[in-house]
Amino acid sequence: MRGAIVALLLFMWMPFILFKPYIGVLLWDWISHMNPHKQSYGFATTFPFLDFVAAMTLGGLILSKDKKNLPGHPVVVAMLLYLLWAVFTTIAGFEPGYSSEKLTYLMKVMLFAFVTVMVMKSPNRLRAFVLVMVTSLAFIGIKGGLFTVLSGGSGRVQGAGGMMEDNNQLAMAMAMLVPMAFYYVQHPPHRHLKWPIMGVALAIMVSVVGTQSRGGFVALAGVLGMMLMKSKYKFKLMAVMIPVLVGGYFLVPDSWKNRIESTGSATEDSSFLGRVVMWKFSSNVADDNPIEGGGFNVFYVRRAQEVYMPPGHTPRAPHSVYFEVLAEHGYVGLTLFMTMLFTAWYAGSSNAKRFRQFDETRWVGDLSAAAQLGLVGYAIGGLTVNIAAFDLFYHYMAVIAMCTVVGEQILTRASTSTQGGVKVALSKKWSPPKPTNVGTRAAPPASMKW
Numbered sequence: 001m002r003g004a005i006v007a008l009l010l011f012m013w014m015p016f017i018l019f020k021p022y023i024g025v026l027l028w029d030w031i032s033h034m035n036p037h038k039q040s041y042g043f044a045t046t047f048p049f050l051d052f053v054a055a056m057t058l059g060g061l062i063l064s065k066d067k068k069n070l071p072g073h074p075v076v077v078a079m080l081l082y083l084l085w086a087v088f089t090t091i092a093g094f095e096p097g098y099s100s101e102k103l104t105y106l107m108k109v110m111l112f113a114f115v116t117v118m119v120m121k122s123p124n125r126l127r128a129f130v131l132v133m134v135t136s137l138a139f140i141g142i143k144g145g146l147f148t149v150l151s152g153g154s155g156r157v158q159g160a161g162g163m164m165e166d167n168n169q170l171a172m173a174m175a176m177l178v179p180m181a182f183y184y185v186q187h188p189p190h191r192h193l194k195w196p197i198m199g200v201a202l203a204i205m206v207s208v209v210g211t212q213s214r215g216g217f218v219a220l221a222g223v224l225g226m227m228l229m230k231s232k233y234k235f236k237l238m239a240v241m242i243p244v245l246v247g248g249y250f251l252v253p254d255s256w257k258n259r260i261e262s263t264g265s266a267t268e269d270s271s272f273l274g275r276v277v278m279w280k281f282s283s284n285v286a287d288d289n290p291i292e293g294g295g296f297n298v299f300y301v302r303r304a305q306e307v308y309m310p311p312g313h314t315p316r317a318p319h320s321v322y323f324e325v326l327a328e329h330g331y332v333g334l335t336l337f338m339t340m341l342f343t344a345w346y347a348g349s350s351n352a353k354r355f356r357q358f359d360e361t362r363w364v365g366d367l368s369a370a371a372q373l374g375l376v377g378y379a380i381g382g383l384t385v386n387i388a389a390f391d392l393f394y395h396y397m398a399v400i401a402m403c404t405v406v407g408e409q410i411l412t413r414a415s416t417s418t419q420g421g422v423k424v425a426l427s428k429k430w431s432p433p434k435p436t437n438v439g440t441r442a443a444p445p446a447s448m449k450w
Contacts (some may be wrong), residue, residue, distance in 0.1 A: 003042035010037075010049050017056040021064050022119050024057030026132050028112055032391055034136030038161035054108070057115065070118050073401040075347050078340040079394065083110050085336050086296070089329045093295015094304050099328075102296035106389045113398040117405075123364075126406050130367065130399060131189070134180045137392075138200050140164070141174050141181075144207030157210035163391040171216020172381045173392050174208045178223050179373035187363050215319075219381025226376045230369070275319040275384070277310055282318055282327035284308035286334075293330035321382030321390075328388070337388070341379060344397040347404060348372030355407045360414055364407040371396045371403070 010027065017024035030036065031050045038045060061068060070076060086106060090099045120129045144157040156167060164170040181201035188194045208220045224241065231237055278299065285294045285308050298304050305315045318324045325337045348368045356365030374396050378387075387393070 003037070003040035003045065006036050006040045007043075007047070007049075010053070014052065014056050017053070018060045018063055021057050021060035021066075021115075022125055022128075024053055024060055025112075025116055025119050026128060027053045028057060029116075029129055029132045030136055032112065032162065032395075033133050034139055035161040035164075054112070061115065061119070066119075068118055070114055071121075071401065071405050073117075073347070073404055075340070075344050075397050075401045076114070076117060078336070078343045079110060079113065079397060082333070082336045082340050083107065085329060085333050089292050089333060090295050092292040093328075094298055094301045096295065098301060099296035099298075102389060106296075109389060109391050109394050112391075113394045116395070116398050117401050120402055121405050121409075123406050123410065126367075126399075126402050129402075130180070133395065134177065134184065137173060137177045138181065138204065140170070141177060141204035141207045142200060144170070144174070144210050145203030145205075148206050148210030151210075153210065155210070156212050157207055167211040168213045168215055168385050169387060169390070171208050171211035171213035172219055172378065172385055172387060172390065174204050174211075175216050175219035175223055175377040175381060176374040176392055176396070177204055178220065178377070179227065179370040182227070183366055183370035186366055213385075215381045215384035218384065219377040222380035223373055223377040226373055230373075274313070274316055277313045278316055278318045279320060279323045280310050281305075281308050281315070282320075282323035285327045286330055290331045293326070293328050293333055296328050298327050299324075318386045319384055321378075321386055321388045324386040324388045340397070341375065344400050345372060345375055348375065348400045351400065351403050351407060355403070355411075358411070358414075361407045361410050364403050364410070368400055368403040368407075371399045 010031070013023055013027055017027070028050065031053060037047060037049055083106065086103060090096055090103045093099050116129060120126055140160045147155060147157055157170065159166040159170050164173050178201060181197065181204055184197045185194055185201065188197055205220060205224075208216045228234055228237055228241075281299070285298060285304060288308070294301065294304055299315060299318055309315055318327065322334065322337075326334045329337070348371055351368035352365045352372065354365070355361035355368065375393070378390070378393050378396075381387075
């Protein structure tokens with residue numbers, strides 16, 4: 001019955017996608033982040049809903065009369081360059097046939113990001129896209145947080161399917177989601193939802209702890225630390241965070257403490273030593289193939305293992321996004337990947353500085369800042385988790401690009417609109433003016449807000 005309900009919800013919207021492609025993007029958004037069919041039983045668990053929705057959306061994009069252009073945003077350009085390089089390294093890699101599956105996955109992820117940037121270029125559509133994404137992921141975070149509390153931390157929160165296949169990937173997604181949850185604390189859909197959303201944010205953080213993922217825990221610590229640095233209410237946040245963290249530490253079982261504490265004892269942690277071996281393997285591959293690398297999934301190619309694997313060790317996953325990219329795409333690919341990451345970081349920071357100063361675009365600036373903080377979690381957690389093709393990373397970059405486009409639209413519209421032939425000035429929050437002369441006080445203009 002649950003599978004039939006999910007199938008009905010998805011199929012009933014598909015005819016509308018051909019006329020309104022943005023509906024297809026929102027359905028695509030929901031399926032990608034929540035995997036509702038994986039929460040059901042029967043035929044729905046394996047039915048390719050995402051492929052159907054993607055095909056219908058592309059068809060609607062062709063039939064639609066709306067303007068369809070991919071903005072030349074630096075983030076979009078960086079993503080295209082990285083994708084083209086990945087195609088080249090797959091062709092030139094050790095075993096192109098073995099690498100093609102991961103390339104196909106990355107192309108689907110980036111296709112969704114590009115289509116989203118093309119279609120969702122209005123304030124309401126951007127809000128809808130982010131709300132569906134955050135709500136879908138928050139559903140998984142609430143489930144994980146409640147499970148962790150009810151089990152006293154003794155049970156592990158496992159993967160939720162899709163891009164969150166295992167506990168490490170789920171922990172990374174939840175750590176990246178925390179800034180977005182706090183964005184909705186600042187800009188709740190309704191004023192009465194502010195405190196419930198705060199509870200959701202806490203549940204998401206608890207779900208990261210419940211995964212027992214060391215990479216996710218480090219990513220969460222990095223995100224919270226950066227949020228604390230950027231916040232205007234540092235002491236209030238510390239007054240809340242410190243008791244929660246200390247109390248939580250004494251409540252979790254010893255197995256969780258031992259696992260997290262082993263992060264700092266690298267010489268005694270066999271898991272960490274195994275990762276160092278794979279990092280050496282990645283360096284060996286890149287040193288011999290500095291331009292093209294070994295192609296996707298080179299870690300599992302027997303010929304590469306025989307040549308580049310340090311003797312006496314068993315091959316395994318790289319457990320680092322940076323060494324993953326280095327081995328698969330060479331030093332050129334790693335440079336393009338880091339360029340993509342830093343371009344998105346800089347664009348998010350620029351958006352936040354520019355759009356936060358106006359009332360009309362403050363929400364755009366705060367959204368860009370939240371996406372930027374999510375990238376912090378990805379960059380830090382990526383040190384120990386191999387998630388170079390992680391969906392949420394590319395979706396956050398798409399959000400930053402859309403924020404730039406939408407923010408520019410709002411500013412242009414506000415600066416060129418007229419009332420009786422007079423241009424309407426953009427509104428800022430009033431701040432006390434600086435006195436022009438000692439002993440005199442300038443009065444604030446009557447048009448400014450108190």
